Structures are given as structure tokens and as C-alpha cells.
Amino acid sequence: VHNRFALVGADFGAWTIDALKPVRGPGLDKAARLTVRRLASDPDPHPVVWRLEGQMSNLRYATRREVSDLRARQEGLGRPSARRAAMIPIKKSAAWWDLAQDERRAIFEDQSRHTAIGMDYLPAIARQLYHCRDLGQPFDFITWFEYAPEHAVAFEDLVARLRDTREWTYIEREVDVRLALA
Amino acid sequence: VHNRFALVGADFGAWTIDALKPVRGPGLDKAARLTVRRLASDPDPHPVVWRLEGQMSNLRYATRREVSDLRARQEGLGRPSARRAAMIPIKKSAAWWDLAQDERRAIFEDQSRHTAIGMDYLPAIARQLYHCRDLGQPFDFITWFEYAPEHAVAFEDLVARLRDTREWTYIEREVDVRLALA
Numbered sequence: 001v002h003n004r005f006a007l008v009g010a011d012f013g014a015w016t017i018d019a020l021k022p023v024r025g026p027g028l029d030k031a032a033r034l035t036v037r038r039l040a041s042d043p044d045p046h047p048v049v050w051r052l053e054g055q056m057s058n059l060r061y062a063t064r065r066e067v068s069d070l071r072a073r074q075e076g077l078g079r080p081s082a083r084r085a086a087m088i089p090i091k092k093s094a095a096w097w098d099l100a101q102d103e104r105r106a107i108f109e110d111q112s113r114h115t116a117i118g119m120d121y122l123p124a125i126a127r128q129l130y131h132c133r134d135l136g137q138p139f140d141f142i143t144w145f146e147y148a149p150e151h152a153v154a155f156e157d158l159v160a161r162l163r164d165t166r167e168w169t170y171i172e173r174e175v176d177v178r179l180a181l182a
Numbered sequence: 183v184h185n186r187f188a189l190v191g192a193d194f195g196a197w198t199i200d201a202l203k204p205v206r207g208p209g210l211d212k213a214a215r216l217t218v219r220r221l222a223s224d225p226d227p228h229p230v231v232w233r234l235e236g237q238m239s240n241l242r243y244a245t246r247r248e249v250s251d252l253r254a255r256q257e258g259l260g261r262p263s264a265r266r267a268a269m270i271p272i273k274k275s276a277a278w279w280d281l282a283q284d285e286r287r288a289i290f291e292d293q294s295r296h297t298a299i300g301m302d303y304l305p306a307i308a309r310q311l312y313h314c315r316d317l318g319q320p321f322d323f324i325t326w327f328e329y330a331p332e333h334a335v336a337f338e339d340l341v342a343r344l345r346d347t348r349e350w351t352y353i354e355r356e357v358d359v360r361l362a363l364a
Contacts, residue, residue, distance in 0.1 A: 002318050055316045060242070064282040100246040105283070134237045134316055136184050 003056040004039040005130055007087060007142055010048040015085060015179040023163075025091070025173030034087065034179055036144075052089060054130025054142045061108045066115050073122040082126060082146040085179040086155065089132075089139035096170035097133075112165035121158045124151045139173065185238040186221040187312055189269060189324055192230040197267060197361040205345075207273070207355030216269065216361055218326075234271060236312025236324045243290045248297050255304040264308060264328035267361040268337065271314075271321035278352035279315075294347035303340045306333045321355065 009017065009028060013035030020028060031049035039053060059067060096104070108114050118127060125147045133140040147155050159176075162168060191199065191210065195217030202210060213231035221235060241249060278286070290296050300309060307329045315322040329337055341358075344350060 004318060057316050058279050059283065061283055063284040067282040097240050100249040101241065101243055101287070102245040131316060134239050134313060136186060 005054055005056070006037055006039045006044075007052045007054065007130070007144075008035050008037070008044060008048045009033075009050045009177075010035065010044070010046060012046055014181065016182045017177060018180050019176070019178040021176050023088075023174035023176050024171060028089075028175050028177070034177070052130075052132065052139065052142055053135055053137055054132040055135065056128070057131045061105050062115055066109075069119060070115070070122070073119065075123040075126050077126055077128055077144075077146055079126065079146070079148075081148040083181040084147050084149055084152060084155070086145045086159075087142060087177040087179065088145075088159075089142045089173075089175050089177075090171050091139045091141075091173035092170045093172045107167050107170070112162075112167035114162065114165065114167055117158065117161050117165075121151075121154055124148070125155055125158060186235060187238070188219055188221045188226075188233050188235050189312070189326075190217050190219070190226060190230045190233045191215075191359075192217065192226070192228060194228055196363065198364045199359060200362050201358070201360040203358050205270075205356035205358050206353060210271075210357050210359070216359070234312075234314065234321065234324055235317055235319055236314040237317065238310070239313045243287050244297055248291075251301060252297070252304070255301065257305040257308050259308055259310055259326075259328055261308065261328070261330075263330040265363040266329050266331055266334060266337075268327045268341075269324060269359040269361065270327075270341075271324045271355075271357050271359075272353050273321045273323075273355035274352045275354045289349050289352070294344075294349035296344065296347065296349055299340065299343050299347075303333075303336055306330070307337055307340060 009031030011032050013033035015034040015036075017031055017034055020030060022028075029049050044051065062070065099107070109116070118125075125145050128144040130142040130144065131140075132142060145155060145158075191213030193214050195215035197216040197218075199213055199216055202212060204210075211231050226233065244252065281289070291298070300307075307327050310326040312324040312326065313322075314324060327337060327340075
């Protein structure tokens with residue numbers, strides 16, 4: 001499937017899992033390493049501890065101005081300097097999904113400044129969102145961040161600011177997985 | 183998978199296919215009957231001609247006022263009087279998906295009045311949208327309409343009005359399948 005990815009916790013994979021902790025709701029089982037791969041119909045080559053699937057898709061809230069700003073400032077995944085990463089899968093509540101588009105946009109950006117906060121850390125902290133709600137997955141989104149070790153403090157700041165927003169009151173499950181290229 | 187459906191063209195199924203024609207781009211192969219079923223992991227019990235999969239999901243453009251109006255006026259699928267249906271799968275262009283949310287909303291509703299046009303035919307013509315773009319399907323959406331035979335003329339009017347919108351200039355594939363309960 002085009003642009004479908006699997007993020008797999010196992011005893012193999014390019015990323016070492018340095019920390020894995022539940023933030024809200026159930027966590028994920030302990031695993032040593034993580035791999036991100038474009039999904040194929042092949043089964044995983046080895047036993048896995050868990051596997052999350054997500055789809056790269058279009059942005060759901062950003063305006064043209066925001067999209068243009070993001071594209072002008074963001075850099076892609078896989079930069080050689082980006083030897084740290086975080087995978088933070090989240091699930092929002094039924095109350096969130098029952099909101100209309102204008103209500104979700106108002107909370108997401110006008111009140112919570114989700115895009116604007118992320119923009120403050122570009123290009124240092126690269127981001128990728130995987131959508132999974134419509135795939136019947138346990139999370140609605142897998143958020144993925146990559147950065148150089150010298151931006152680790154900035155990353156903690158970014159995460160703290162997002163968790164302090166009104167949008168985050170709609171999060172009913174969140175797990176925080178920190179990663180390093182060994 | 184929760185709320186995932188398969189719409190299957192085959193020689194079995196509750197709905198008789200009265201007409202099947204390509205509107206834009208490639209059509210679908212001729213089949214005698216259609217069935218809609220909640221997707222299970224079971225394979226189809228018999229050979230199928232084609233099978234489309236889609237996911238019921240949240241509304242992407244409607245405001246709170248529009249959602250409230252829709253909920254107040256629409257009726258569900260499966261009414262005993264609704265012995266006619268139409269399945270119209272559509273695929274939008276890359277140019278559509280490259281638009282930002284505010285641009286898509288402006289075309290969808292402010293210019294094309296997509297929700298408002300549908301509202302004009304409620305409750306007579308019941309509608310259900312299945313999302314399939316993020317499932318790697320050949321179409322982005324499967325639109326489904328159900329109505330009583332006496333509303334067939336109104337339905338033609340609804341379809342003609344939608345096809346005459348600016349939104350429809352972004353449709354690059356569309357097939358029109360008309361159905362009846364035998």
C-alpha cells in the first residue's frame with residue numbers, strides 16, 4: 001500500500017530504544033530496538049514485540065499560509081546529524097472526533113497553536129505524522145521527530161509546550177518512545 | 183477493522199446492478215449484483231468481479247452548524263422504502279490533495295456548496311461516504327446514496343448539480359453504478 005509504514009518494536013532495527021514510557025493510558029511492551037519500514041505484503045522477518053502501522057496523508061488543518069511556511073522551513077527525515085528520534089503515538093477521545101471541522105481547527109491552532117509551536121523548532125526538529133485511526137489501529141496518530149543530540153533540550157521544550165495545550169486535554173492514550181542511532 | 187466495509191461486485195448480492203458506466207477515467211468491469219458488507223478477515227465466499235473497500239470516518243469539512251443541520255435532517259441507510267441506490271466511487275487529482283485545508287474547504291463548500299446541495303434532498307436521499315484514499319484503494323471515496331423509486335428524478339438533479347461544481351473539476355476518475363433491490 002502506497003505510503004503505508006510499519007513502526008516495529010523488536011530485538012532488531014536501526015534505532016535503539018533508550019526509553020519507553022506510558023504518558024496516559026496503557027503503554028507498549030518493552031522492546032530493545034525499533035525499525036521503520038515501508039509496508040510490504042511480506043511478513044516481518046523475525047518475531048516482533050509490537051508493530052504499529054500508519055499512513056502518510058494530507059495535512060488536515062493547515063492553511064495555505066501555514067503549509068507554505070512549513071515547506072519553506074522544514075527539512076526531511078534521515079539527515080546524517082539527526083541521531084536522536086522520538087516516536088509518540090497518541091489516541092484522541094471520542095469527544096474530539098465528534099467535533100466538527102471548524103471546532104477541531106479552533107482548538108488545534110487558534111487555541112493550541114499546534115503548527116505554530118512546531119514551527120518554532122524548525123528546521124532543527126524534523127517531524128512526520130503517520131495517520132492510523134482509519135486503519136483500525138490502537139492509536140489515531142504516530143508522531144515522529146528527528147533531531148541532532150544538541151537539540152535534545154529544545155525537543156523537551158517542544159513536547160512540554162504541546163502537552164500543555166487545550167488540544168492535549170483530548171488525548172486519552174499517549175506513549176513516549178525515545179530513540180538513538182547506535 | 184472497525185467501520186471498514188467492502189462493496190463487492192459479483193454474481194451474488196442484495197442489490198441488482200441496473201447500470202454501470204464510467205463517467206471519467208476507467209470504469210469497473212460488468213457485474214450483475216452488488217453487496218455491501220462489514221469487512222471481516224474472512225475471504226469472500228464466492229468469486230468476485232471487483233471489490234472496493236472504504237472506511238466510515240469523521241467529516242472533514244463540515245462546520246458545527248452544518249453537522250447539526252445534517253444530523254437533524256438526515257435519515258439512515260436501510261429504510262424499507264429505499265429500494266434504489268447509487269454507488270459513485272470518485273478519485274480526486276493530485277492538485278486537490280496538494281491544496282491546504284482552507285483552500286479545499288473554500289472550493290468544497292463556499293464555492294461548490296457540496297453540503298448545502300446534499301441538504302436540499304434530505305431526508306429523501308440518504309447518503310454515506312466511505313473514505314478509501316488512505317487505504318491504498320483505486321478511488322479516494324465511495325459515495326453511496328439510497329432513495330425510494332419516487333425520488334429517482336430528484337436524485338438525477340442532485341447528481342447533475344454536484345457534477346456542475348468547481349469541486350468536480352478536481353475529479354479525475356468517477357464511475358456511476360445504479361442499483362435496485364430486486
